[in-house]
Amino acid sequence: MEAAELDDAGRRCNAGNDPIAVVELRGASAAVGGRILWGGVDLTVECGEFVAVLGPNGVGKSTLIKVLLGALPAAAGEVRVLGRRPGGAGAQIGYLPQRRSFDASLRIRGVDVVRLGLDGDRWGVPIPGARRFSARRRAEQARVDEVIELVGASAYADRAIGECSGGEQQRLLIAQALVRRPRLLVLDEPLDSLDLPNQASVAALIGRISRSEDVAVVMVAHDVNPILPYLDRVVYLADGGAASGTPEEVITTETLSKLFRTPVEVLRASDGRLVVVGGPEAPALHTDRHLGVRSPVAGASAGADHAH
Amino acid sequence: MPTDSGLSWNPLADIQQMWQLDSMVNAYRAGTIVAVLAAAVGWFMVLRRQTFAGHTVALAGFPGAAAAVYLGVSASWGYFGFCVGAGAVIAALARNGKGGMAGESALTGIVQSFTLACGMLFVALYKGFLNGINSLLFGSFLGVTPGDIAVLAAVAVAVLAVMAAIGRPLLFSSVDPAVADARGVPSRALGVLFLVLLGATTAEVSQITGSLLVFALLVMPAATAQRLTARPAVSLVLSVLFALSVTWFGLGAAYFSPYPIGFWITTFAFGCYLLANVYGFVARFVVRWRGTGRRHVVEVLGVS
Numbered sequence: 001m002e003a004a005e006l007d008d009a010g011r012r013c014n015a016g017n018d019p020i021a022v023v024e025l026r027g028a029s030a031a032v033g034g035r036i037l038w039g040g041v042d043l044t045v046e047c048g049e050f051v052a053v054l055g056p057n058g059v060g061k062s063t064l065i066k067v068l069l070g071a072l073p074a075a076a077g078e079v080r081v082l083g084r085r086p087g088g089a090g091a092q093i094g095y096l097p098q099r100r101s102f103d104a105s106l107r108i109r110g111v112d113v114v115r116l117g118l119d120g121d122r123w124g125v126p127i128p129g130a131r132r133f134s135a136r137r138r139a140e141q142a143r144v145d146e147v148i149e150l151v152g153a154s155a156y157a158d159r160a161i162g163e164c165s166g167g168e169q170q171r172l173l174i175a176q177a178l179v180r181r182p183r184l185l186v187l188d189e190p191l192d193s194l195d196l197p198n199q200a201s202v203a204a205l206i207g208r209i210s211r212s213e214d215v216a217v218v219m220v221a222h223d224v225n226p227i228l229p230y231l232d233r234v235v236y237l238a239d240g241g242a243a244s245g246t247p248e249e250v251i252t253t254e255t256l257s258k259l260f261r262t263p264v265e266v267l268r269a270s271d272g273r274l275v276v277v278g279g280p281e282a283p284a285l286h287t288d289r290h291l292g293v294r295s296p297v298a299g300a301s302a303g304a305d306h307a308h
Numbered sequence: 309m310p311t312d313s314g315l316s317w318n319p320l321a322d323i324q325q326m327w328q329l330d331s332m333v334n335a336y337r338a339g340t341i342v343a344v345l346a347a348a349v350g351w352f353m354v355l356r357r358q359t360f361a362g363h364t365v366a367l368a369g370f371p372g373a374a375a376a377v378y379l380g381v382s383a384s385w386g387y388f389g390f391c392v393g394a395g396a397v398i399a400a401l402a403r404n405g406k407g408g409m410a411g412e413s414a415l416t417g418i419v420q421s422f423t424l425a426c427g428m429l430f431v432a433l434y435k436g437f438l439n440g441i442n443s444l445l446f447g448s449f450l451g452v453t454p455g456d457i458a459v460l461a462a463v464a465v466a467v468l469a470v471m472a473a474i475g476r477p478l479l480f481s482s483v484d485p486a487v488a489d490a491r492g493v494p495s496r497a498l499g500v501l502f503l504v505l506l507g508a509t510t511a512e513v514s515q516i517t518g519s520l521l522v523f524a525l526l527v528m529p530a531a532t533a534q535r536l537t538a539r540p541a542v543s544l545v546l547s548v549l550f551a552l553s554v555t556w557f558g559l560g561a562a563y564f565s566p567y568p569i570g571f572w573i574t575t576f577a578f579g580c581y582l583l584a585n586v587y588g589f590v591a592r593f594v595v596r597w598r599g600t601g602r603r604h605v606v607e608v609l610g611v612s
Contacts, residue, residue, distance in 0.1 A: 160538035
């Protein structure tokens with residue numbers, strides 16, 4: 001990122017000279033049940049950067065998120081989130097778990113779901129009409145409205161969330177994750193289960209927010225193409241290893257072939273999309289959440305059909 | 309019943325006549341307490357999709373009351389002991405996997421059949437008891453004593469106070485457990501606590517509607533209110549209003565007719581639910597028909 005650009009945005013990003021990176025991984029690895037999933041991850045995420053976590057199914061992309069959130073200790077290496085050990089940064093992290101869709105019969109408005117992201121962990125019940133005498137309540141209400149406006153959900157935020165489409169629900173959930181003004185937004189496959197136009201628009205929304213709100217985004221993705229134009233950095237996880245850097249450095253025939261220790265070819269389609277051809281099958285021992293989507297190196301699999 | 313217990317065309321006179329009986333006044337007091345409590349706790353139960361668990365916990369009141377009568381203690385002890393106990397057992401044994409509450413349904417079914425079997429055992433043990441089964445299962449509003457009302461009120465206040473304290477985190481973990489957990493909301497503990505509160509609530513409601521018809525007050529007002537609006541505060545208040553009116557009309561209808569209270573309360577509640585569905589259907593139709601005027605219609609009808 002250009003330093004000047006950050007100066008202009010200038011709210012929290014300190015012209016790239018921020019002494020504390022949002023996320024800092026050094027030689028980090030993760031193990032589940034004694035088996036090393038991935039290892040040797042070196043990654044620095046600066047304020048306002050958009051980083052994608054890519055890799056085949058079952059390689060442990062979501063596990064990286066657990067490590068960042070402090071739900072799972074790293075097996076080796078050092079992990080710092082906002083200068084603290086994982087799990088210590090609390091409200092500074094906004095988290096959007098994988099594939100949640102609300103039941104159609106759930107009768108709660110989208111605005112209420114966003115609101116719960118702000119104060120849902122506070123004990124008690126909101127006092128009706130407190131807006132009239134409480135400045136804090138007014139400020140909270142204003143923040144909820146603002147963040148709903150930011151994700152462009154104003155038109156349907158007052159509808160029951162179960163009646164909203166998948167893309168609308170995803171926008172509201174992004175608003176929920178953003179409502180506390182986090183410095184780090186952790187998203188687990190937010191484009192999963194969306195149709196292609198919605199994938200493109202939600203990806204653009206996340207890219208825009210990471211710049212305008214100075215929030216660093218770490219996003220697990222199944223397919224890099226919808227987010228490729230907005231990415232600052234990618235982490236490619238492989239069985240036992242990892243590669244990180246800019247998309248141009250990492251998603252190449254050389255890097256991926258080295259990473260997967262087998263010939264892999266990265267092709268660029270005429271519309272700019274990346275297609276990864278060849279590569280290893282996903283590790284045998286995992287429960288495949290994406291049954292029926294068999295892509296060799298899943299990170300760039302918009303053209304997975306051609307890869308076979 | 310007084311000899312002139314016919315229904316006149318003057319509602320005030322009817323109410324006056326009804327309330328001349330201490331037993332009716334007590335029934336109205338107890339019914340009011342129970343309705344408010346059931347509507348508030350039931351609202352969360354419907355939102356959490358735990359109606360099956362609620363049903364099972366309520367059925368535990370049947371063996372509870374039967375055991376209490378067999379042992380010669382107040383039926384209230386049996387209701388509270390068994391309902392709260394059943395709630396605690398389900399909460400303790402249920403493992404909430406990825407499917408949320410779905411994992412507990414098999415366990416709930418097991419607990420339910422066991423409690424019913426226990427109820428029949430106590431009925432068999434107490435041979436002269438058979439006449440009381442009907443009121444245990446289908447409710448009775450006669451014979452509510454001032455002492456009973458004091459107990460009902462005390463438990464209701466306690467349960468509602470706890471509900472008020474945990475309301476917002478409970479809503480969060482009911483609607484969005486994954487994020488609530490990440491935010492440090494103790495979802496598991498709240499789930500256990502809620503089932504215990506649900507047990508205490510069903511124990512109260514059972515004493516008016518009987519074990520089988522608890523749902524008339526626990527589910528129907530909440531489901532009706534949630535059908536009408538998606539605003540949490542509004543639908544919670546609506547739920548309480550529905551439960552109150554259904555109970556009051558049910559008590560009146562039972563007084564002036566030969567039919568049991570449980571039937572009337574359930575019928576009125578079901579009627580409200582059907583009307584709410586018709587309303588929802590019509591409102592949606594109107595919205596679609598008006599097309600661009602949607603926002604306006606939504607505001608006017610209060611549908612969202």
